[in-house]
Amino acid sequence: MDNNDLFELAENAVVIARAAGRSILEIYAAGYEVESKADDSPLTTADNAAHRLIADRLQALTPDIPVLSEEGGLPDYAERQGWTTYWLVDPLDGTREFVKRNGEFTVNIALVEAGQPVIGVVHAPVLDCTWEAVHRPGDGADSEVALGRARRHDSTGTRDIQTRRAPSTDLTLVVSRSHRHPQVETLLQRLPAYQTRSMGSSMKFCLVAEGEADCYPRFGPTSEWDSAAAQCIVEAAGGAVIRPDGEALRYNTKESTLNPNFVVVGDPAWPWREALEGLPVEER
Ligand SMILES: Nc1ncnc2c1ncn2[C@@H]1O[C@H](COP(=O)(O)O)[C@@H](OP(=O)(O)O)[C@H]1O
Numbered sequence: 198m199d200n201n202d203l204f205e206l207a208e209n210a211v212v213i214a215r216a217a218g219r220s221i222l223e224i225y226a227a228g229y230e231v232e233s234k235a236d237d238s239p240l241t242t243a244d245n246a247a248h249r250l251i252a253d254r255l256q257a258l259t260p261d262i263p264v265l266s267e268e269g270g271l272p273d274y275a276e277r278q279g280w281t282t283y284w285l286v287d288p289l290d291g292t293r294e295f296v297k298r299n300g301e302f303t304v305n306i307a308l309v310e311a312g313q314p315v316i317g318v319v320h321a322p323v324l325d326c327t328w329e330a331v332h333r334p335g336d337g338a339d340s341e342v343a344l345g346r347a348r349r350h351d352s353t354g355t356r357d358i359q360t361r362r363a364p365s366t367d368l369t370l371v372v373s374r375s376h377r378h379p380q381v382e383t384l385l386q387r388l389p390a391y392q393t394r395s396m397g398s399s400m401k402f403c404l405v406a407e408g409e410a411d412c413y414p415r416f417g418p419t420s421e422w423d424s425a426a427a428q429c430i431v432e433a434a435g436g437a438v439i440r441p442d443g444e445a446l447r448y449n450t451k452e453s454t455l456n457p458n459f460v461v462v463g464d465p466a467w468p469w470r471e472a473l474e475g476l477p478v479e480e481r
């Protein structure tokens with residue numbers, strides 16, 4: 198796929214994420230049933246409605262590109278292994294926050310190419326805010342030029358975003374509102390003065406991408422659809438999403454769709470490696 202196609206697909210993905218956001222908000226206003234999923238996380242009629250809308254529209258947009266959605270059922274790895282490019286979707290990330298009605302939930306659409314997210318769209322319906330990125334790192338060869346753009350669209354318009362240089366003290370860390378982990382406390386103890394902010398969903402990545410926070414450490418299970426779109430936005434904005442061993446987070450490389458532990462950093466030049474020393478990767 199050439200670079201122009203990528204920009205055009207990203208714009209289409211923004212339109213689709215916003216349409217899904219509107220259908221989620223209708224259900225948010227009208228009321229909904231809450232079921233419990235196998236991993237004990239909540240599932241609402243809103244997750245399913247957003248899933249159907251996104252899956253149908255992406256399929257119509259790019260009939261040859263498969264769609265993997267949290268609510269769409271998981272094809273065997275034998276089949277997925279053959280996908281070089283695919284859409285990876287979490288129709289409603291932060292269902293717990295949706296049920297709590299605090300507005301901290303998002304629609305997530307990523308295009309993954311050879312294990313890396315090259316398009317990322319994260320839409321927060323209640324805030325009416327959308328983060329959009331295209332990021333293709335390039336391999337140094339003439340034929341492949343590195344490419345990146347990260348933007349935020351809200352009621353005030355559209356602006357480019359970038360991560361900030363980490364301050365030497367008083368770092369801002371953003372952590373899950375609903376899933377805290379003891380290894381996050383270990384990391385915090387190794388840092389100079391810091392403050393934390395709590396938030397639900399992939400919006401945590403977006404705070405790092407726009408320079409509002411320096412780091413989002415995530416220990417414990419998450420799925421690939423929880424991180425792909427937001428990873429693209431952070432990378433295009435100048436940050437990185439690394440495992441505790443320093444490797445970048447990658448997609449569709451194994452049977453399980455669970456991520457290892459990861460840490461989102463806005464300023465990759467800050468000495469994160471030392472702070473993460475010895476913390477477990479936990480391939481899942
Ligand atoms: N035990 C577990 N296994 C897999 N994913 C988990 C999990 N516990 C939490 N998550 C993921 O963490 C997401 C919520 O993150 P946060 O707490 O930062 O808001 C959930 O997204 P969903 O709401 O899409 O299910 C879910 O995918």
Ligand SMILES: [Mg+2]
Nearest residue numbers: 287290291423
């Ligand atoms: Mg999710």
